[in-house]
Amino acid sequence: MTGDTIGRRADVRASTESRSRAARLALGFGSLLAVAAAATIAFGSPPLVSQYVPLALSVVVLGLPHGAVDHLVLPRVRGDPVTPRSLAFVGVLYLLLGSAYALVWFLAPVAAFVLFILVTLVHWGQGDVYALLAFVGADHLETRASRLLALLVRGGLPMLVPLVAFPGQYAFVAETLVGVFDPGAATALEPLFEPTVRAAVTIGFGSLIALSLLLGSRRTSPGERWPWLVDAAETLGLVGYFATVPPILAIGLYFCFWHSLRHVLRTMLVDPVASAALERGAIRTAVYRFARDAAPLTLAALAVLVGIWVSVPRTPATVADIIAVYLVGIAVLTLPHVVVVTLLDREDGIWSP
Numbered sequence: 280m281t282g283d284t285i286g287r288r289a290d291v292r293a294s295t296e297s298r299s300r301a302a303r304l305a306l307g308f309g310s311l312l313a314v315a316a317a318a319t320i321a322f323g324s325p326p327l328v329s330q331y332v333p334l335a336l337s338v339v340v341l342g343l344p345h346g347a348v349d350h351l352v353l354p355r356v357r358g359d360p361v362t363p364r365s366l367a368f369v370g371v372l373y374l375l376l377g378s379a380y381a382l383v384w385f386l387a388p389v390a391a392f393v394l395f396i397l398v399t400l401v402h403w404g405q406g407d408v409y410a411l412l413a414f415v416g417a418d419h420l421e422t423r424a425s426r427l428l429a430l431l432v433r434g435g436l437p438m439l440v441p442l443v444a445f446p447g448q449y450a451f452v453a454e455t456l457v458g459v460f461d462p463g464a465a466t467a468l469e470p471l472f473e474p475t476v477r478a479a480v481t482i483g484f485g486s487l488i489a490l491s492l493l494l495g496s497r498r499t500s501p502g503e504r505w506p507w508l509v510d511a512a513e514t515l516g517l518v519g520y521f522a523t524v525p526p527i528l529a530i531g532l533y534f535c536f537w538h539s540l541r542h543v544l545r546t547m548l549v550d551p552v553a554s555a556a557l558e559r560g561a562i563r564t565a566v567y568r569f570a571r572d573a574a575p576l577t578l579a580a581l582a583v584l585v586g587i588w589v590s591v592p593r594t595p596a597t598v599a600d601i602i603a604v605y606l607v608g609i610a611v612l613t614l615p616h617v618v619v620v621t622l623l624d625r626e627d628g629i630w631s632p
Contacts, residue, residue: 435487
């Protein structure tokens with residue numbers, strides 16, 4: 280199954296124009312990361328407190344809301360009505376998986392942090408695989424193995440490159456997240472930041488990147504290289520971005536304007552009303568439609584964050600602590616969200632080439 284076929288199957292109600300417009304929006308907003316990298320190179324890293332701003336804004340701007348239509352996307356992609364049963368399925372999924380993962384944070388925060396990194400790697404990777412197939416028509420990802428490799432590379436970029444380039448800040452974030460549950464427990468993670476481990480990550484992950492790009496190049500003919508060139512440019516550009524921009528700022532911008540935006544566009548394309556709005560260029564209408572649909576569960580997600588806030592053993596006292604609690608809340612919500620996206624991928628045939 281080719282990338283273009285994936286695009287048609289993934290968005291059965293979406294016209295070529297609406298998918299093309301979604302692709303242009305994704306690529307256009309993605310260029311903000313290049314601007315951030317250039318600004319960092321030219322002017323240096325901003326103060327630490329300023330680096331938290333994109334993460335703070337993600338509470339209402341794309342980040343937290345991007346998964347708040349999970350109760351609607353599966354019925355829409357199947358062409359089914361939203362029913363109490365479909366709503367109950369997603370509700371129970373979030374309740375059970377979210378509660379179980381929250382309990383892990385309280386009982387074993389170090390393990391919970393490692394799981395957060397692994398789940399995020401998989402989730403952000405699967406988001407980029409979809410975007411490459413549906414928005415770019417990446418025919419060089421023609422096999423399940425090539426897509427799995429792309430998932431590991433794309434998901435690994437935001438999780439592993441900062442580990443190599445900014446070990447001190449990476450360790451600070453880990454210590455802060457774990458510390459709101461068990462101060463001092465993060466010392467168990469210290470071996471991950473040793474030079475030998477980071478060297479191994481550099482060699483191993485760098486080899487995966489090279490292998491992915493090389494195999495992709497070999498699968499393309501000279502006249503059909505555009506999708507692979509986009510893939511290669513994005514991959515290498517993200518390497519440079521995460522190696523240049525401090526992790527807290529880099530992740531905040533990426534979360535909002537890369538991962539979340541692309542998922543929001545995906546949800547718009549399976550919504551007949553939003554997709555039609557995209558087709559005629561009515562971006563505001565599509566955005567309003569999404570915002571309206573996402574508002575109830577975004578408020579529910581905020582309630583989850585408040586619940587975690589009042590439950591953590593150590594009351595957040597600094598900006599870093601507050602953001603740490605927010606990230607734990609994101610982690611708790613991400614696990615069931617990954618299940619929904621995985622089911623959406625199955626409906627779209629992402630892993631059945």
